Amino acid sequence: MTSTKERQRAAARARLEREMAERAARARKRRQVQAIVGAGAALLLVVAGTVWLVASLGDDDKATDTTAASGTSLCVWNEAPAEQRTPQTKDVGLPGTQQPNVGTQTMTIDTNLGPITARLNLADVPCTAASFTHLASKNFFDNTKCHRLVTEGLKVLQCGDPSATGKGYRDTDGTGGPQYRFAEENLPTDERPPYPEGVIAMANSGQPGSTGSQFFIVYGDSQLDPAYTVLGKITEGMDIVKKVGAAGHDNAFAQQAGGGHPKTETIIKKITMSEIQK
Structure with a gap:
């Protein structure tokens, strides 16, 4: 148990x-x-x-x-303070900040030698096209002269300085523009050459974000650094530009950037921008 x-x-x-x-x-x-x-x-x-x-x-x-609503781009306009503006500055206000980036526009440069037209693609240059539309609507370019021609190394005719209005160009040093600057667009970094004959492009000071109103038309392939906005392509009037180039210049800018005032006076009577075509 x-x-x-x-x-x-x-x-x-x-x-x-x-x-x-x-x-x-x-x-x-x-x-x-x-x-x-x-x-x-x-x-x-x-x-x-x-x-x-x-x-x-x-x-x-x-x-x-x-x-930036659908079909538009945000554009930033950097306005210079009043104390930094020069007698070559022409103040015509600022474009709007939202600008269309769809469709094309035709830019017509009505000169004393005949019309020059260019086609702009807004998908590539929404802000630059908007700036031209604004400036043209303010008669910014009326009765100004294409003040610079380069015939060696580069082949370009440069225009868009609002102070280039006097007889013999004596009242301009080629530095005129609006009171604002903006960023470069559509840089031809992958193109060879970057600026072929027939291109219309924007001039700048060589510094980023210094695009204003001045532009140049390329009448022969030019080897430039791809730092300048390609605005569009010339569709009519290249013969006019080539004739101006063939006549040469006065070497007024020989000690600076090269070239000079065109011997064939080229006056922009008016620039107009068409309605946007979609």
């Missing part, structure tokens, strides 16, 4: 096993609760993060919609 002590020890072992089993069960339950809570917290963070991300993207979309 089993002794009393053995029965007591067996009972004690049984109680201990039950207690251990209960403690293990409680521990498992705690771990399960902690895991559920942790997973819930993580899910909450994910959900919160997702909501924030969606909201942020929504805000970004709204910001984009308000700064």
